[in-house]
Amino acid sequence: MNRRALLAGLAAAGGALAAGLYRFTDLFVKHYPPTAHDDLLEELGDRDQAARLGAAVDNAPDAKALAARLRTSLQGDLATAVQADIAAGRLTEVKGWLLPQTVVLLSALAAKS
Amino acid sequence: MSAFVDARTLAAGTVLKPDIAIVGGGPAGISLALALAATKLDILLLESGSMNLDPAVQDMYAGSQSGDDYASLDAGRLRTLGGGTNHWGGWCRPLDASDFEKRDWVPHSGWPFPRTALDPYYPRAQALVEAGPWIYDQGDRLASAKAPMLPLGHGGLYTSWFQFSKMRGDVLPTRFGVRYEADIKAAATIKPLLNANVTAIRLTPDARRVDRLDVATLTGLRFTVKPRHVVLAAGGMENARLLLASNDVMKAGVGNQNDMVGRFFGDNPIPRDVATLVVFSGKRGPYYGNNLNMGNGAIMRAVFAPTAAFARSRHIMGSLTTMEHPVELDETGKAAVITAAIALGVDASNARAFSVGCGMELMPDPDRRLTLTGEKDALGLPRLKLHMRVTDDDFARYRLTLAELGRQLLASGAGLLRLNCSHREEWLKNMDWGHHHLGTVRMHSNPKQGVVDGDGKVHGLANLHVAGSAVFPTYGASNPTLNLLALTLRLADHLKRIAA
């Protein structure tokens, strides 16, 4: 094996290892293709489930409008926004499920991103 | 000691002259007779049925219907000694103080007296239904000692408690005919007459008093009762029927000079599976889904009730919401649970979902009513027709209550709620009824708005009273029997005063 082949082999192995590691950490922290709204979507612990829920939201605006709305309403962290929604009775029904409005908007954004 | 007398053995043309004639031997009639037993008054208890159900007797309860679906008129009643308690569920809960109040968003609401007027009678009513010690307000303490209660965030609903009737030595709720047979027989002043059907209330020509009752047996015997006082205790539909059918002196029927008899029919609708309640921890105290023996003679079950303040602020009606059997979630449901739990910062890995049911109060409606038809029963009494009506507004108001429950579950981080019914068909799909017949002889101090006054006396008639849930002008969501018994015991005290 010449030196070039050895380096290429090592590079390929390193790439495979990195990819494997990436996939492996997926078990703990899911990785998603980057979007323009990751600053918002990272609030969601499980973006797949949120997207599934978000797909059921009736008449959701497009991602850009959702993100704009969330950037205004979601000033602090998600937990604070959710508690404020609950206290103010800002609940939205998704297929009958009564959920804090911010959770629904984020879920709809996840579905559209 | 008076044995039961079979009216069919009386001589034709007999005239009986008791101090008080009680028409109907259901829980109201039996309790009234027993409450008066210690007086010197002669009590005649006239019961259409006997100890066993006779289909020919039961057939006199059959009638017709229009409007929304409702149980057939002979299905939710039993024409035999003990009446409805021969097939009741034994659910007991006192009415709330707010059920007696005038609610400005509920037309025709308000009793002539507050709940405090019944308070002295509830302990004896509780003893009659054999529901154990009076601990409706101690459920939280007793339950938490067994298993943690579901926390609700601050808001419009609270955990409230039912207690259950259980007949001594039996697994079933107290059947008044069986349970109190010996007590009735032991009372020297009570004359119980079985197979005795009252067919007419005959007034004096001036329409100021009841002169006599016509009574008949299915064997064709007819006789007369000339009492000093009459109490109708024939049930929430039959009381109205007897008044309407007795129309020889008052042409619209006894007590019906203002066209109120038979109107405002009420019941507690019991729509099933109205919501899905998810408990994030998956742990649910056994007293939510089942009737639980609390170990002190009381069997209890937790329900969710609206506070009076919430009812006032949202203009809702009474309701009692129950948790029922476990259910499976679909993919959207699972996604909702996981997403909400993460946002709330709680663990939902063991979450479980339960079906939710309820008992509702309907908005008073004068057109939900009983009328007489041209068809007659075996003794010539016109049969009843019920026009039933549940409005979308009734469901919409209860939906507000459910939504508040959902909000409070989120607020405490304990769970999540799905509203399963939006459209009328969804509410009606799994609809049951309480078979609580209410309101048709409603109580009001103004004769234009009610048939009986606050003492249960028919307006304008000196010696005719009505017992039972027919007189409830509004009724909340508590099952009626405990409450109608408290009211009957109050009536007994009134009769003792006026008839002594």
Ligand SMILES: Cc1cc2nc3c(=O)[nH]c(=O)nc-3n(C[C@H](O)[C@H](O)[C@H](O)COP(=O)(O)OP(=O)(O)OC[C@H]3O[C@@H](n4cnc5c(N)ncnc54)[C@H](O)[C@@H]3O)c2cc1C
């Ligand atoms: C399936 C079912 C479950 C129920 N569960 C509950 C529950 O869990 N909790 C609760 O609180 N309530 C419950 N109820 C309602 C309860 O049964 C009634 O509230 C109660 O029986 C009413 O008592 P009452 O004495 O006024 O009338 P009834 O019990 O109807 O008694 C009337 C009596 O009058 C007699 N009568 C009728 N017409 C005449 C006549 N012309 N002459 C002489 N006698 C006559 C009848 O034979 C009967 O014995 C239930 C009812 C049903 C059908």
